[in-house]
Amino acid sequence: MSLSTLCQRCGLCCDGNLFSSLPLRRSEVEPMRRLSLPVVERTDGTPGIEQRCAALDGRCCTVYAERPEACRRYRCHLLTAAAEGEVSVEEALGVVDEAHARIRAVEAALPLERLGSPQAVLQRARHEDQPENGGPLPRETQELWNQAESHLDRHFRGRHRRM
Incomplete structure (x- = not known):
């Protein structure tokens, strides 16, 4: 592959x-x-x-x-790791699938999208968490969102998030 x-x-x-x-x-x-x-x-x-x-x-x-x-x-951290043989393409695809699953979990926990909200799920979570937009989000939704962001930081952005 x-x-x-x-x-x-x-x-x-x-x-x-x-x-x-x-x-x-x-x-x-x-x-x-x-x-x-x-x-x-x-x-x-x-x-x-x-x-x-x-x-x-x-x-x-x-x-x-x-x-x-x-x-x-642009080359994300995961693509670089796969290109350098640190992970196989199959392992990297698993990381991609997990990222999309985490994003879907956040999306399912968010209120219905409002007119004018960002299309991207994690941007929308950030938007909805603001007091002027009805936030803060419920604790469970914030935890899902933080876990998704941490996964993206670690595998795609190449940095580690402190929670």
Whole structure:
């Protein structure tokens, strides 16, 4: 099985659960707009694409050949570990499946999605946990959310979360 299988089964770097936005170089703004991808100004003032990426169809990129440089360069911690032989592709796929299962558990515990809420489950949990949006979330939901974030930190972002 090839490493591309891992990315095609995952999609977490594009669905908004790992990151809330993707940076663009100024030279990429117009090409992304031509691809009908909405370009926004990020909190640091640079152009970007909000995640969940509009080019994501299921877990596959519909503009893969024309994707931005940040997408081309990005390799999650899990992909790097698989490429270096630290884990097999089969083991990595198990980690991906577990990540998606944890995200589904958070989604099932969240209140029904409200108009204007982020599409990505973990972004929505963060949004719903705020007092101005009806939070805090129930303790059980917060625990599921923390466990999902910790799993993503450890296996995809390459950092360890303290809870």
